[in-house]
Amino acid sequence: MNRESPVAVFDSGVGGLSVFREIVRLLPGEDVLYFADTTHCPYGSRSLEEIQRLSSGIAEFLIEQGAKILVVACNTASAAALQYLRGRFDLSIVGMEPAVKPAAERTKSGVIGVLATSATFQGELFSSLLDRYAQGVKVIPQICPGLVEQVEGGNLVGAETESMLRQYLDPLLAQGADQLVLGCTHYPFLIPTIQRIVGDGVQIIDPSPAVARRTKQVLEERGLLNPRREGGRYTFYTTGDGDIFDGMLKRLASVEGPVKKPCWERGRLEI
Ligand code: DGL
DSSP states (O other): OOTTSOEEEEESSSTTHHHHHHHHHHOTTOOEEEEEOGGGOOOTTSOHHHHHHHHHHHHHHHHHTTOSEEEEOOHHHHHHHHHHHHHHOSSEEEOOOOOHHHHHHHOSSSEEEEEEOHHHHHSHHHHHHHHHHOTTSEEEEEEOTTHHHHHHTTOOSSHHHHHHHHHHHHHHHHTTOOEEEEOSTTGGGGHHHHHHHHOTTSEEEOOHHHHHHHHHHHHHHTTOOOSOOSOOOEEEEESSOHHHHHHHHHHHHOOOOOEEOHHHHHTOSOO
């Protein structure tokens, strides 16, 4: 691997595009590989062992494609598999965690809502975040069944998505939350609807820009930043339907790129 090698980003589906778009905004000269494991999406209801197995197959594939750094653009995979991946693979890995720390620093009401998948709340990562950053603050974890599927289906607005969101957000509002942590990379695509429901009194925290900054910092530290200032090329892989993914790419990230399905063709990933 060298400075010209690509940055690799993965998620269970299109959610990680919320991180991808921040990375390409901050690092426009980098080539990026994006992997969506659409066939196995959602990850949130799977066991931690299963998520480790899926994540590890994807990491192996992306390393074979020459990745110089791996960004786990998925809170669920980070909670379940980050330590496991770091123990197995010899490259820098940037993960995600619900942004409890900034929320705890900013809250005035002392109440924080966190939206994430059930696997994210189950992992040790979340309880360690509470121990480290949320002393004296009430943190309300809220799982959001069905919401990832709404985003994957392109239903970012509309009655069904809104009614789901109200169901998940109302209890947090009733308990006085003034900070809302988006602990799943699919949810930033719903910010306009979420903000309308929670009103201006609630601050929404999307960690994607911070993950992009961390990626840049790690590349700098390792001397792996691409010296090119622009013109990065993007390649997308999906284990699902390439045409559907292509449509979502244009809609969610305003980019195009070859969408490939090498995993099935090569039969490498037994997933
Ligand atoms: N986008 C993911 C996350 O950040 C995964 C959601 C899922 O597949 O359940 O948690």
